[in-house]
Amino acid sequence: MxxxxxxxxxxxxxxxxxxxxxxxxxxxxxxxxxxxxxxxxxxxxxxxxxxxxxxxxxxxxxxxxxxxxxxxxxxxxxxxxxxxxxxxxxxxxxxxxxxxxxxxxxxxxxxxxxxxxxxxxxxxxxxxxxxxxxxxxxxxxxxxxxxxxxxxxxxxxxxxxxxxxxxSTDDEVLRLGHFAWDGQGPFEEPRAEGLEPGWNRTPAGRLLLTSLRPGVLVAGVRERGAAPEGPVTPEDFRAAVRRVIGRDLPLGEPLWLSGTVAQxxxxxxxxxxxxxxxxxxxxxxxxxxxxxxxxxxxxxxxxxxxxxxxxxxxxxxxxxxxxxxxxxxxxxxxxxxxxxxxxxxxxxxxxxxxxxxxxxxxxxxxxxxxxxxxxxGSDTRYPPGPEHPHPLVGRFVPDLRLSTAEGERRVAELMRAGRPVLLDLRGETGPASPGGGWIDVVRARCAEPPADVLLIRPDGYVAWAGTDGLAGAARAWFGAEPPAVRATPA
The missing domain is CATH 3.50.50.60 (FAD/NAD(P)-binding domain)
Known part of the structure; x- marks a missing residue:
């Protein structure tokens, strides 16, 4: 199995x-x-x-x-x-x-x-x-x-x-398309008078005109109505543009078209x-x-x-x-x-x-x-439990700049293996080593450390901060003891 x-x-x-x-x-x-x-x-x-x-x-x-x-x-x-x-x-x-x-x-x-x-x-x-x-x-x-x-x-x-x-399901349909763009774009057309990059609002709906990469124009049309049955065709798209802005607008050769209703x-x-x-x-x-x-x-x-x-x-x-x-x-x-x-x-x-x-x-x-x-999403804080002595517990770890035995590193670089990391910031450095169970231990220095020790989950969230209560947190989250907290730095 x-x-x-x-x-x-x-x-x-x-x-x-x-x-x-x-x-x-x-x-x-x-x-x-x-x-x-x-x-x-x-x-x-x-x-x-x-x-x-x-x-x-x-x-x-x-x-x-x-x-x-x-x-x-x-x-x-x-x-x-x-x-x-x-x-x-x-x-x-x-x-x-x-x-x-x-x-x-x-x-x-x-x-x-x-x-x-x-x-x-x-x-x-x-x-x-x-x-x-x-x-x-x-x-x-x-x-x-x-x-x-x-x-x-x-x-x-x-x-x-x-x-x-x-x-709930929205009462508006969005038709979205990518169009080949020769560099001039629709704004060079006399029929584009009054239109601006971004969303353009009319009594009949809204028209989007933008570009995210050279050579491709992104256009969207929002209007009240049901989701289109079957694939959106170029004529469907052109008709929607006419209904919303009251005139045709050359957009170029369609590369991709879709129709959706937001939910x-x-x-x-x-x-x-x-x-x-x-x-x-x-x-x-x-x-x-x-x-x-x-x-x-x-x-x-x-x-x-x-x-x-x-x-x-x-x-x-x-x-x-x-x-x-x-x-x-x-x-x-x-x-x-x-x-x-x-x-x-x-x-x-x-x-x-x-x-x-x-x-x-x-x-x-x-x-x-x-x-x-x-x-x-940085406003997210996961439930830190009944004892949460530090404001970082339950939050995404800051990308601290560290001095380690291997040189200058960022916290993000410690997370490459997708394993829990015990980051000891009490002033000593030493080579990274496996801790209890599957926890990697890194001893480092940084300017203005937020805590003596950070226990970081594989998804980047702080499971614990500080030394008091650290062993219990390591057991609860990872089924492991953090022996390196008591170890003498190399």
Whole structure:
């Protein structure tokens, strides 16, 4: 029997597979598509997942050829522009990368580490018992100790496990397209008079015109109506443009077209026995820029816990913390994207006044910084337990600059192996060494250390800070003692 089957070979499922393989398992990814999709459903990553990719050494390869990678100079919030330029250390991070390339690189990483990707296998049925999960497939049958549904908003896994998916469906349809752009663009056309880059609002709807890479124009049309039946055609798109702006607008040769209706939904639970949900299978957000950040960070959270249980390091109860930690994060993301969607849809002069007032408010640093933290995910604090003597416990570890026996390093560089790290900052340095169980011990110095000792989880969150209570925290999270705290530095 296999350890873990992952249903869905999108970015979330592939990230989960790579993390499980990094931890020493050999997961199997099942996808009903015979070939990887080349549709640019997403054009980049925004938020804490960018830092997590840095923790795994993936940020460099993913950034190659990217139009932008780094702190965001700005970001839209429900058509209210957020401008971060001129403010130091704003938390929101961006990486522009189209989804097909992201999936290719994540597939290569997962395969290199030992995961297996099986395409052309559709899930038709699911049965679980005390020992494992059996999937009935279009190609036969597969069985594993655990299964994870990463199979999107219409998740078969979620339906087969009976997990509810309450929420709402928007009354507007979005038609989105990528068009070959010769450099002149639609704004050179006389018929583009009155249009601006970004969203253009009319009484009939909204028109988006932007570009994320040279040679490609991104256009979108929002209007009230039902989701289109069948694929969106060039004529469908042109007709929608005419309805919204009242005239034709040459956009160039279409490269890709789609039609969607936004939904706002959150699964009743993230776990049903030996089956888990992650990504769009667990939540749908009505505004963009959030789904992959939430879904891929869920994958990293779940992976190390599944691996720790399957490798016999910790009791099975650790898996309960996946839903305890991640479902509230998705709920908060759902709330802020609902706010964005409402702000974007607000019509007429009342809506214009609301957007203008919020733009004025967000020009001030404190509300701007607070909103950037929400969008990034750095406002997340996992439940620290009844005793939490330090404000870092439950939060993502800061990327401290360290002096170690091996030279200058960042905290992110200590996390490459996806293992727990005990970072001893009491002033001595020594070679990195294995601690109790599977904890790596690093002794280092840094300017203004936030605590004497930091115990860092594989997903980058601080499990404990300080020496009092450290042994209990190491046992609870990792089933290990931290002997290096008592050791004499080398």
């Amino acid at each position: 296999d350890d873990v089957m992952i249903v869905g070979a999108g970015p979330v499922g592939l990230m989960l597979a790579g993390e499980l393989a990094l931890a020493g398992l050999r997961p199997i990814v099942l996808d009903k598509r015979p070939e990887p999709s080349e549709l640019p459903k997403a054009n980049g990553l925004a938020g804490q997942i960018v830092e997590l990719l840095d923790h795994r050494g993936l940020l460099g390869p993913l950034s190659e050829g990217s139009g932008f990678a780094g702190p965001a100079p700005g970001f839209p919030f429900g058509q209210v522009p957020l401008r971060f330029a001129g403010h130091d250390d704003m938390p929101l991070r961006l990486l522009l990368i189209q989804q097909p390339r992201l999936e290719r690189l994540l597939t290569e990483r997962a395969g290199r580490l030992g995961a297996e990707i099986r395409r052309g296998h559709e899930v038709l049925g699911l049965v679980q018992d005390e020992e494992g999960v059996t999937l009935e497939l279009s190609t036969g049958r597969a069985r594993a100790r655990y299964a994870v549904g990463c199979d999107g908003g219409h998740s078969t896994v979620r339906a087969l496990t009976g997990i509810g998916f309450p929420g 706002a939904r959150l699964a009743d639970r993230y776990r049903a026995g030996r089956v888990f949900l992650a990504g769009d299978a667990a939540h749908l957000f009505p505004a963009g820029g959030t789904a992959l950040n939430v879904g891929m960070t869920e994958a990293v959270n779940l992976a190390w816990k599944l691996a720790a249980v399957l490798l016999g390091r910790v009791p099975e109860g650790l898996l309960d913390t996946y839903e305890e930690e991640r479902r509230p994060v998705a709920g908060r993301a759902l709330a802020q994207t609902r706010a964005q969607a409402a702000l974007e849809r607000a019509p007429g002069e009342d809506g214009d006044a609301l957007r203008a007032l919020l733009a004025e408010l967000f020009a001030h640093e404190q509300p701007l910084r607070h909103l950037a933290a929400i969008l990034h």
